[in-house]
Amino acid sequence: MATAHIIPPEELHPVAEAYRRCTFALNLNPVPWELVRQDVESIEHWLRTADADAADRFDSDYLAVLGNDDGGEDSSVEAPSTRERKRRAVFELCTRAVGRALLTALEEAIRVAPDRELARNHLNLSQAVLAAFADTLPYVDPEAYRILGKAFLSASDAIGSDGLMNHGGVSFDVPRFRSNLQTVAAYIRANFGDDFAAGPDAWLSPRPLASPTHRVRAVAPRRLPPGANLNKQLPRPRQILNMAARGVDESQTPLIALGDMAFDSAFIFGEPARSLAMSCNTCHNKGVTNPNFVVPGLSSRPGGMDVSNNFFTGHANNGHFDPLDIPDLRGIRFTAPYGRNGRFSSLREFVRNVIVNEFNGPEPDPILLDGIIAYMNEFDFLPNPHLNADGTLAASASDAARRGEAIFRRPFPQMADRSCATCHVPSANFVDHQRHDLGTVNGHEPYSMDRAMDTPTLLSSAYTAPYFHDGSQPTLRSVNEWFNTTFGLGLTEHDLSDLTAYVRTVGDGIDAYEDSVYYLDAEMEEFSFFLSAFEFLAEKNKPELMNATFQTIALEIRNHKWELQDYAHLPTMDALAELMDEAYEANQLGDWDRVVGSVEAYRRLYAANMEDLK
Template sequence: MFQKFLRVFIATFASALVLSGPVVATPAKEAPWLPEAAAYRLTLFLGNLEPIPWNDLETAWSEPYRGSEFPVGALAWLEGESGVDTDPLLDAIAGEDRQAVFAEATRLIALRIEEELGRAVMAEAPATAQQAVRTGRELYRAFEDGIAAADPEAARRIGLAWLELNSSTGSAGVLGAGGTSADRDTMKAARAIISGYLAKNYLVDDFAPRQMLSTVPETAALSGRTIEVPPSLPPGSDIFDQVPLPLLVLNFEEQGIDETDLPLVAYGDMLFDSPQIFGSPARDLGISCSTCHNRSDINQRLFIPGASHQPGAIDVDGAFFNPIFNDRRDDPIDIPSLRGLRFTGPYGRDGRFASLRDFSRNVIVNEFGGDEPTPFMMDALVAYMLEFDFLPNSMLTPDGQLTEAAPEAAKRGEAIFNTPFAGLDDRSCASCHIPDANFLDRRAHDIGSVAPTYDGARAGAMDTPTLLGTAYTAPYFHDGSLPTLASVVDWFDETKSLGLTGAERADLTAYLETVGAADDPYETFDTENTAFRLAFSELTTFASTLDTLLPRRDAEHILLLTDTVAADLAADASTMSNLAARPEVYALAERLAEVGTAVRDEDWAAAEASWSAFKSEADAIEERAF
């Protein structure tokens, strides 16, 4: 579960994995995209949102994409690299004409590929030709998934043509010796294959209207066949876990109870990590509850263009995850921590759900388009989440008073926190953030942090958030608009005219930082106590619920478990530092997949046998699982 993209990879090839043995996947961050290819992929992604974020789409071409290795955006890049005219595309964007944008952007990429192919064929020096082939091939990647989905045979043929092109460019040799000249005929033949396909499918004068913008070739789109291109996130997306990894504090563990003795909780833990409970695209992208609520806390790096306005925030009711649930408002919300969840209801930043169960069902079914979960699944998920505890903090007593360990400034700040202010309607900070009630009051208030959405609207009330653990959950407020705890203090001082001096602001900030602190906020890893060991122990714990599910012949829940955990275990194995033990972990993942296969065949004896084998093999490698 530490390599989300890998899980996607494995999930896609899960059946291949089981049949053909271990797939050694490289834990790959996606290779960087060329600026215009990135802009194109972003254009398709944003063009499928409703309403289309035209500003973002414009920016996709004018600025470097998030995390880009290139210092300039696509337009500036093209100016230097290419003779292709960008005006038609810019006109289409300015005219907010979706179909024209699709057509012009698609043609632009096809023309760029043609340009590089032309350069390759004309080049005098092999090095120049090779560079042009490389660039052309990189640009072709922008179309590749659509061709592979619609026309695998063409994808293979064109793939070979690129290889031929590359090998027929000739080589300069070493110090003038052993050079070979370009094989122009082979080059031209290979080029003709690529150009012919582009002409029919991507350099089209008049594209048929598309409901869903995609890289599916025009001839296939016209055929009327249903073609499923696997969902992908555009360049600049980031759904990897944040580093460092938040420490997970579970109530039962603090009491010395082992999760393997709590099958319902362990199953809920598994569901919290399972993309399988969602519909597409979340499921296919490997997104689960823990992608955002990392280890019960937050994922500060999560970012999806068009759905996030800054890292750590996401519009969960936007167009991307489930069109039916789209509220058509561009309102990304900063991901809230779920620590101490049993004390923090009602749920939702605005407190609109009294019940955690209803909230979570809504997440699965409406936000992420999953099937209706079974009552058992909801029981399990809720049972697990109710175990999330706050981080221990030795500067604070359980009833929210500072201990001797707290700094002096925080002690001075505590007095300010408890002082009523006229600007707060004669309340104090502590009236809402009640120290002996986990610094919240379980009520919604309109403190003026939500801009009215229309003239005369009653501005939104928000549920008072806890202040525990907040030293690690920047930025602040529901929209993440305040970067630091000091800026929250400034905000209250200014908007509520508290009249604090600079020293008082500093003291109040010190108090918030002390209340929000923790003895150990993050997981700590070393050479043997690795992230993989943690994942391994979690995954085998999840699997342990088979001891309960197999005797009950509960096929549905067993399969959900084996599909999730086998894929995760295989994906995580590729992150192991103990390379020698890696094949055994792949084998273990297959063992678990075998349980699933047997259950699908209703061969319960075989399922029991594979499960027993899994347990003894897991025990045998536990020591080396790092």
């Protein structure tokens, strides 16, 4: 199994993991208090193993902060002042608790020396707990972070060695071991001890305010919380681009190439998505739902996210938690309107909103938008041999599916004499281009009119679970059961099985996934496709779009190079990335000859090595 491309989760001690996730959650608006509560419990659990009295105080202080509020059943209506007070207080409590747990581990390490094994264990535990602050300290207090790192290193060195088979042992330098850990303990006590208070920053982070070397204006880069997963599914979903499927030479479609590049580019987004290397493709892998995508606090379940949040774009936060299931983009040119609630009739407007308001990007160049739309308009549904051109079942469909089709087309009085097919029109790609309120959305108040959602297509849907706008239905069967229950359709178990067989048949397709988990060669070929837009961009005099292209290719190569099955070819991957760096730098300087030279060199180097880069 090729897994080298997978970005592994950072291995953190549970208390460090809980603290980092909790801090992330406390910075969201609204605060996901249930997630916070879980992490608070984890911190409390670990603190109790270290210091039961401190854990008792932590418990009572936490309850006092929440008051009569059990964590906010409806945090979306929490008053800003209440939220601010609570989140700061909880953050301070958690920071002090982690500080206490760390100090206890350090004190234990000091106490158990010279027991080599126990001292090593407690030393390692101390370092693991310090990782709670390690996403911030290197940036806001690098001098102190280095001192702490050297102290741990020296302490580790002081432990010595048992040697191998009674040879080569090194004795335990206990005074040096203790002295180094006392240095660490003093820093923790001063900065993250019982007096710790959150600084004035709106974005809460463990700043060592008492440290003389603390850089007040320095800011740590924003990170996703532990538990976040941006890795894509493997094997990859099969992407069908209409023009490629027709055998068109990709070098002839520079606008589509530009769009493909942009779809894969973090550089069309702003911070923090850009630094997190996120692109359209992160959520819509090859244009298809990425069911793995999850960000604790922003997702209610894998495969979805609240895109109007204050993490990715503070200014466009709508202030309430409304996560959406990531839609499948296959056949998107047939499925207007766009957005789960159909708020955009134009795909172009929808894409611009994603770039600017969901992921904080700059206003996109019109040609860039043209490219993305041209690319997305090439996305096709999976071919389905069980469907006729008019959406009826072909002769190859099963008997169960045929019985299900009849149910699908049957008007139900409970649905105002409408059938499933009324909205999912078989002859029109199973959509009606309308929005309907089916009762799947909780409105802002009873009888509110904010609950209509866009009719999704059923084509290729067998591979896009979960379902509904919020991903609340895990299977096609559960969707049918929901309709049966909600509208009292009176369908029997047998009926539901038939209906599900029908929907699954409609949603099926040929070769939904690629047949290999090794795809570096395909990625490298795609990067060449990106670069095929170079001459077009030159003709249009778009140096900024060239830069985005160069940067995107360089970043993608560096991200993907660990997929190589033979690491002997890493230098070639590095050289290709460096040529894109060079093209970028030359373009910045206006050195056109060097830009062209770098692009040509890239093409030559890739052509000479393409067989090895897999």
